[in-house]
Amino acid sequence: xxxxxxxxxxxxxxxxxxMQAFLCSIEAKGHQSIFSHRFFWNVFMRLTIVGYALVxxxxxxxxxxxxxxxxxxxxxxxxxxxxxxxxxAVGASAARLIL
Amino acid sequence: MSMKAGxxxxxxxxxxxxxxxxxxxxxxxVLGSIGFALYExxxxxxxxxxxxxxxxxxxxxxxxxxxxxxxxxxGGTTAAGLTVEGELRSGAEVVEASDTTVEYVPSHSERExxxxxxLDPSQYDLQLRAKGYETP
Numbered sequence: 524x525x526x527x528x529x530x531x532x533x534x535x536x537x538x539x540x541x542m543q544a545f546l547c548s549i550e551a552k553g554h555q556s557i558f559s560h561r562f563f564w565n566v567f568m569r570l571t572i573v574g575y576a577l578v579x580x581x582x583x584x585x586x587x588x589x590x591x592x593x594x595x596x597x598x599x600x601x602x603x604x605x606x607x608x609x610x611x612a613v614g615a616s617a618a619r620l621i622l
Numbered sequence: 623m624s625m626k627a628g629x630x631x632x633x634x635x636x637x638x639x640x641x642x643x644x645x646x647x648x649x650x651x652v653l654g655s656i657g658f659a660l661y662e663x664x665x666x667x668x669x670x671x672x673x674x675x676x677x678x679x680x681x682x683x684x685x686x687x688x689x690x691x692x693x694x695x696x697g698g699t700t701a702a703g704l705t706v707e708g709e710l711r712s713g714a715e716v717v718e719a720s721d722t723t724v725e726y727v728p729s730h731s732e733r734e735x736x737x738x739x740x741l742d743p744s745q746y747d748l749q750l751r752a753k754g755y756e757t758p
Contacts, residue, residue: 527663532656535655536656539652568649569645572649573648576648576652580651594734595731596730598662599728599730599731602659605659
């Protein structure tokens with residue numbers, strides 16, 4: 524739409540970054556050094572990536588349900604998914620605080 | 623405290639295989655999405671909007687007739703505020719004209735709309751065309 528594909532890529536990277544930051548600080552629980560290499564990758568693969576993948580799938584589902592993807596090309600749909608995925612990802616990782 | 627840290631580390635390492643499998647699927651999904659968006663950013667099609675209009679259906683309406691149309695934008699740019707005009711012609715004479723504005727037609731996408739006429743479009747030569755748009 525009005526954003527370029529570069530904006531969408533930046534949003535995706537930022538979403539992942541925010542998720543990773545939230546989850547690392549929550550998971551560390553004060554015990555572990557959040558900068559240990561192994562810990563970082565463990566959280567990333569287990570929680571951040573899976574969480575973001577779920578966020579993308581759910582964004583796709585929500586957009587499709589409300590007819591926002593009707594007759595839209597894949598590139599446009601992808602951008603909508605990534606844009607919707609940004610607040611969803613932030614919310615999802617912040618929710619881990621409560622749960 | 624260091625014992626707890628060691629135990630947590632062990633807990634993460636013992637993650638069952640299916641957990642890594644799901645992680646892998648998730649990774650593929652995420653990398654695929656970002657990769658696709660990157661591809662579009664670098665090598666995407668940025669050609670100007672290329673709009674075609676076609677008639678979907680003609681229906682009787684309360685005050686006349688409704689012509690449903692579909693607008694397709696084959697170009698690489700979004701067309702906003704697209705004006706679609708329909709004319710009923712008899713020979714060279716325009717008997718009736720109606721127009722409407724389609725708010726947003728993204729690239730490589732379709733949108734649908736309708737035009738109302740008081741006269742029966744099947745009796746005349748119906749011509750639909752897109753008149754203009756703006757780039758958002």
